[in-house]
Structures are given as C-alpha cells and as structure tokens.
Amino acid sequence: MFVPAIKGQGTEEQQKKWLPLAYKFQIIGCYAQTELGHGSNVQGLETTATFDPMTDEFVIHSPTLTSSKWWPGGLGKASTHAVVYARLITEGKDYGIHGFIVQLRSLEDHSPLPGVTLGDIGGKFGSGAYNSMDNGVLRFDHVRIPRDQMLMRLSQVTREGKYVQSDVPKQLLYGTMVYVRQSIVADASKALSRAVCIAVRYSAIRKQFGSQDGGPETQVLNYRTQQSRLFPLLASAYAFRFVGDWLNWLYTDVTQKLEVKDYSTLQEAHACTAGLKAVTTSATADAIEECRKLCGGHGYLNSSGLPELFAVYVPACTYEGDNVVLLLQVARILMKTVSQLTSGKQPVGTMAYMGKVQHLMQSKCAVKTAEDWLNPAFIQEAFEARALRMAVNCAQNIGQASNQEEGFYERSPDLLEAAVAHIQLIIVTKFIEKVHQDIPGHGVKEQLQNLCNVYALYTLHKHLGDFLATGSLTPKQGALANEQLGKLYAQVRPNAVALVDAFNYTDHYLGSVLGRYDGNVYPALYEEAWKDPLNETVVPEGYHEYLRPLLKQQLKLSRL
Numbered sequence: 001m002f003v004p005a006i007k008g009q010g011t012e013e014q015q016k017k018w019l020p021l022a023y024k025f026q027i028i029g030c031y032a033q034t035e036l037g038h039g040s041n042v043q044g045l046e047t048t049a050t051f052d053p054m055t056d057e058f059v060i061h062s063p064t065l066t067s068s069k070w071w072p073g074g075l076g077k078a079s080t081h082a083v084v085y086a087r088l089i090t091e092g093k094d095y096g097i098h099g100f101i102v103q104l105r106s107l108e109d110h111s112p113l114p115g116v117t118l119g120d121i122g123g124k125f126g127s128g129a130y131n132s133m134d135n136g137v138l139r140f141d142h143v144r145i146p147r148d149q150m151l152m153r154l155s156q157v158t159r160e161g162k163y164v165q166s167d168v169p170k171q172l173l174y175g176t177m178v179y180v181r182q183s184i185v186a187d188a189s190k191a192l193s194r195a196v197c198i199a200v201r202y203s204a205i206r207k208q209f210g211s212q213d214g215g216p217e218t219q220v221l222n223y224r225t226q227q228s229r230l231f232p233l234l235a236s237a238y239a240f241r242f243v244g245d246w247l248n249w250l251y252t253d254v255t256q257k258l259e260v261k262d263y264s265t266l267q268e269a270h271a272c273t274a275g276l277k278a279v280t281t282s283a284t285a286d287a288i289e290e291c292r293k294l295c296g297g298h299g300y301l302n303s304s305g306l307p308e309l310f311a312v313y314v315p316a317c318t319y320e321g322d323n324v325v326l327l328l329q330v331a332r333i334l335m336k337t338v339s340q341l342t343s344g345k346q347p348v349g350t351m352a353y354m355g356k357v358q359h360l361m362q363s364k365c366a367v368k369t370a371e372d373w374l375n376p377a378f379i380q381e382a383f384e385a386r387a388l389r390m391a392v393n394c395a396q397n398i399g400q401a402s403n404q405e406e407g408f409y410e411r412s413p414d415l416l417e418a419a420v421a422h423i424q425l426i427i428v429t430k431f432i433e434k435v436h437q438d439i440p441g442h443g444v445k446e447q448l449q450n451l452c453n454v455y456a457l458y459t460l461h462k463h464l465g466d467f468l469a470t471g472s473l474t475p476k477q478g479a480l481a482n483e484q485l486g487k488l489y490a491q492v493r494p495n496a497v498a499l500v501d502a503f504n505y506t507d508h509y510l511g512s513v514l515g516r517y518d519g520n521v522y523p524a525l526y527e528e529a530w531k532d533p534l535n536e537t538v539v540p541e542g543y544h545e546y547l548r549p550l551l552k553q554q555l556k557l558s559r560l
C-alpha cells in the first residue's frame with residue numbers, strides 16, 4: 001500500500017524519487033493510517049504534521065496515546081519508511097488529513113530514528129496464522145521531515161507555508177483504499193475457491209451410512225443437505241471471480257479517466273469497491289467456516305488447511321474498511337441517487353436500473369413455473385425490483401425524520417440491507433453477463449449457467465423476506481425458486497469435482513490433506529498425525545510429574 005499511495009498522491013517528482021527505491025527494496029514501506037483511537041473515521045485521526053517555515057520542515061508528532069499509529073502491516077519490525085496520514089497544520093490552521101513520507105529506521109542498522117518509537121502490537125486471532133505479519137505500533141516525538149516529503153499531488157504547502165488545494169477532488173486521498181478494496185474482491189474468490197475445493201473433494205471421498213447388504217456407504221456429496229450447503233458456495237466462488245474481473249476493469253477505467261481529470265465515475269468506483277469488498281469478504285469468511293463444518297471432525301484439524309485459511313482470511317471483513325462502515329457508504333450514495341430521481345437526472349453505471357423507477361416500483365414478477373426461474377430476465381428484474389424498492393422505502397422513511405442525518409442514523413440497519421441488495425444485484429448481473437459471452441470448452445457454458453442460477457436463486461431464497469416484504473415476489477414464486485434450486489443441485493453434482501479441479505490448485509498451494517487431488521485422504525491423515533510433536537515420545541512429557549503421582553494416589557485411595 002506504500003507504493004500505490006505514492007503513485008496516487010505523490011507528484012511525478014516524488015514518484016521518480018521514491019518508487020525506484022521501493023521497487024528495488026532499498027527501502028521497505030508501510031501504510032500508516034489507522035491509529036489506536038481511530039481507524040474507520042479517517043478524518044478523526046490525531047497525528048499532527050505542523051509546518052515550520054523557519055526550517056522548511058514538517059514536524060510529525062503523536063500528541064496523545066490514541067494518536068499512536070496502530071495496526072499497519074509491516075510497521076512493527078520490517079519497514080524502514082511509512083506513508084503516514086496526519087493532520088496538516090500550517091499558519092495555525094488545521095487542513096485535515098494528508099499523507100507524508102516518513103523514514104522510521106536507519107538504513108545502516110535498522111534502529112529506529114530519533115523521536116520514533118516502534119514495535120509489534122502482539123499476537124492476533126487464531127493459531128498465529130497472521131502472526132507472520134508484524135502489525136505495528138508507532139509514536140512520533142516531534143520528528144522533522146523536509147517539506148517535500150508531504151505527498152503533494154492533491155494539495156501543496158508553499159515555502160512560505162501557504163496551503164494550496166489542487167483542482168482535484170479531495171476524495172483522491174482515499175484512492176489507495178479503493179485500489180486495495182478492488183484487489184480484495186478478487187482475493188475473496190481465491191480464498192473461497194480454496195475452501196470449496198477442499199470441501200467438495202473431501203465430500204466426494206467421504207462415505208457415511210447408507211450401506212446396502214454390506215455394499216459401499218453413501219458419498220456425503222450425494223446428500224441433499226450437503227449439496228444445499230456446499231453448491232451455493234461453489235457458485236459464489238465463480239460469482240466473485242467474475243465480478244472481481246469486472247471490478248478490476250472498472251478500477252482501471254476510472255484510473256484512466258482520472259489521468260485526464262475526468263472524475264465522473266469516482267463515486268461509482270467508491271460505491272462498487274466498498275460494497276463488493278464488504279459483501280464478498282463477509283460471504284467468504286462465513287463460507288470458509290461452513291466448509292470446515294462440511295468436512296466434519298477432520299475439518300477441525302490443522303492438516304485440513306481450513307482453520308488457518310479461516311484465521312488468515314477473517315480480518316478481510318475489517319481491514320481496508322469495516323464492512324458495515326463501507327456498506328453505509330454505499331447506502332449514502334443510494335440515498336443520494338434516489339433523491340435525484342425526481343430531478344430527471346438519469347442514474348448511470350450500476351445505478352442505471354434505478355432510472356426505471358416507474359416500472360420497477362409496480363412491476364409484477366411473471367414467473368409461473370420453476371423452470372421460469374432459469375430465465376435470466378426474470379432473475380434480473382426480481383433483483384432490480386427488490387434493490388430499488390428497499391432503497392426507495394429507506395428514502396421515504398428518512399424523509400419523515402426531523403432531519404436527513406438523524407433519519408439516516410435511525411434507519412441505518414435498513415440502509416445496510418438496502419446496500420447489500422444493491423451489491424448482490426451487481427454480482428448477479430455480472431454473472432449473467434459473463435455466461436452470455438462466448439465461453440470455450442465443451443459444456444463449460446452450461447455448467448456456468450447452472451452455477452449462475454444457483455448463485456442467484458440461493459441468494460433469493462436466503463433473502464426471501466426482502467423480496468416478499470417489497471412485493472417483488474409472491475410466496476408461490478419464492479417456493480418455485482426453491483424448487484428449481486433443488487433441480488439445479490442435481491445438475492451440478494456430476495460436475496462438482498471437475499468444477500473445483502478447474503481452479504487448478506496444486507496440493508502444495510491448497511495445503512490440505514482433505515483436498516488432495518488424488519483423494520487419498522485417510523493414509524495422508526494417518527501419516528500427518530505422527531508428525532505431531534506430541535508423538536515424539538511414546539510416554540508423554542509430564543507423566544512422571546503429574547499423571548503418575550495422580551494415578552498412584554488414586555490407586556492407594558481405592559485400596560483404603
């Protein structure tokens with residue numbers, strides 16, 4: 001994040017100076033924004049950067065305990081430099097949060113520079129999976145940096161100490177986070193596909209109950225409950241891959257527009273990266289845990305690969321923006337868009353469907369049979385009607401409040417659900433668009449169509465309350481969707497293993513005895529057990545100190 005921050009907020013000159021050093025690992029940088037007292041609320045950060053015109057320097061300082069930088073990855077032990085986000089103060093005025101390049105450690109002996117206090121913040125969730133990352137704490141005691149180490153693409157401070165705002169939106173300060181959020185969506189698909197690959201392969205080899213006359217037991221992958229829990233996750237892995245590909249296109253397009261000072265899609269980029277990051281990471285974290293449960297007891301073993309995958313993955317729901325905070329950002333933009341509908345301003349991009357407000361507010365879903373749910377037009381319209389009606393309902397309720405801000409906070413739980421509905425519409429839309437493309441490979445398109453329908457109908461079934469409450473569907477149509485879902489699971493079953501083999505993960509990358517490509521799980525589990533350090537001795541350490549005295553004492557007591 002050190003590099004994209006300099007790329008996004010540094011001048012050409014600053015990029016020329018600092019990026020080669022970073023690329024060649026002549027310096028190691030981190031992104032020091034979050035503090036002990038503030039993470040979500042960036043504008044509440046307390047670290048100060050005060051311009052000293054006498055020396056043409058900024059004085060970086062941590063005025064309070066809560067202003068300590070806290071969490072930045074790589075900060076504790078590895079980094080020599082940081083992009084530090086601090087309150088810019090010049091001529092006695094606070095201009096808010098800006099980025100500054102600050103050296104933290106000597107390039108000679110890696111010792112912290114004068115005025116810099118550095119350390120690691122300690123152990124984190126799980127069995128230490130994330131402890132390979134030195135998330136750090138950092139405090140400044142009046143550390144001086146040259147003025148030219150303020151990232152000056154978005155705004156500048158002159159030699160005399162005058163603050164100058166460039167003619168670019170101040171939101172570009174947040175640009176690095178937009179970049180990382182879009183990459184996290186693609187990573188959600190990678191993490192989810194790993195978990196699903198393990199769970200599908202293991203479910204194919206695991207047999208339990210159902211033996212007839214001594215014959216083989218039933219593959220658990222054949223149980224309807226296993227399919228109804230697992231196949232939506234398989235479909236989600238593909239859904240997140242395709243929406244992640246589209247989001248990368250959107251991000252690239254926005255970045256190119258920014259180069260020519262076209263800021264028209266900045267808001268769309270923010271809404272989509274924030275919303276998709278929130279929805280895909282929450283779903284993926286839940287799915288990895290579900291995959292662990294789908295593997296029964298062996299899923300709880302470290303050798304299954306699932307506990308570590310979960311422990312490493314779950315902070316994705318928090319870092320790069322807490323998911324609720326990000327969804328509320330989407331909700332704000334939805335409310336702004338709804339308020340503009342009466343002005344005649346046509347919504348664009350992923351909000352374009354809201355322009356069909358007249359139709360969507362009164363449309364009646366035309367589904368009459370289970371098979372009708374295989375028609376993408378019916379799915380698309382149902383999801384559009386649900387999302388729009390939820391947004392309009394929120395806007396109407398907010399409108400009844402004494403003031404907009406009060407109304408927004410009062411209705412924030414409903415706004416959260418409206419934001420999720422909007423983002424799920426984007427995911428479904430991009431999956432439908434993907435399967436409409438020419439897709440090579442015999443039968444591949446049909447399989448992806450099945451998965452697209454599984455993702456859409458499973459999501460509809462899971463959020464059926466929204467669809468019924470907004471009148472977007474009738475209970476009968478909801479039941480027909482569920483009926484069609486069961487038929488789709490039967491179609492996915494024969495290809496389930498092939499659909500996870502298609503991720504083409506090596507056994508090494510998968511890191512799971514349950515997900516081995518050869519399916520030879522039981523010998524691998526047994527072999528792995530003996531590697532446990534506890535098995536280095538036949539009689540366990542502590543026997544003589546603890547067990548033996550206890551056993552002897554009990555034996556003595558029993559003879560009394």
Ligand SMILES: CCCCC/C=C\C/C=C\C/C=C\C/C=C\C/C=C\CCC(=O)SCCNC(=O)CCNC(=O)[C@H](O)C(C)(C)COP(=O)(O)OP(=O)(O)OC[C@H]1O[C@@H](n2cnc3c(N)ncnc32)[C@H](O)[C@@H]1OP(=O)(O)O
Binds near residue numbers: 312
């Ligand atoms: C075992 C094997 C495991 C395998 C696992 C597999 C994969 C692993 C997964 C991922 C790895 C890959 C990548 C991960 C990489 C890095 C992750 C690690 C570390 C994460 C680093 C961090 O966490 S960095 C810090 C992140 N912090 C945040 O996100 C802070 C969140 N808060 C904010 O963004 C802001 O405070 C705010 C937006 C919530 C509020 O902004 P504020 O200015 O105070 O007020 P508003 O009125 O809401 O906004 C003003 C205005 O600006 C617009 N806006 C806001 N944000 C943006 C933006 N980003 N872009 C554009 N515009 C923005 C907003 O809409 C408003 O506009 P209007 O004025 O027009 O309404």
Ligand SMILES: Cc1cc2nc3c(=O)[nH]c(=O)nc-3n(C[C@H](O)[C@H](O)[C@H](O)COP(=O)(O)OP(=O)(O)OC[C@H]3O[C@@H](n4cnc5c(N)ncnc54)[C@H](O)[C@@H]3O)c2cc1C
Binds near residue numbers: 039321322325
């Ligand atoms: C593994 C990991 C790596 C990280 N790496 C970095 C890094 O490299 N650089 C960096 O700068 N930071 C980093 N962070 C920090 C991370 O970005 C923040 O923790 C994250 O942005 C969440 O902010 P917070 O901790 O202040 O949460 P809070 O905002 O305090 O969240 C606490 C609760 O308050 C709720 N909440 C907060 N505001 C609102 C609101 N307005 N309305 C409703 N509910 C609200 C949240 O939803 C949440 O439930 C990392 C964090 C982790 C866990």
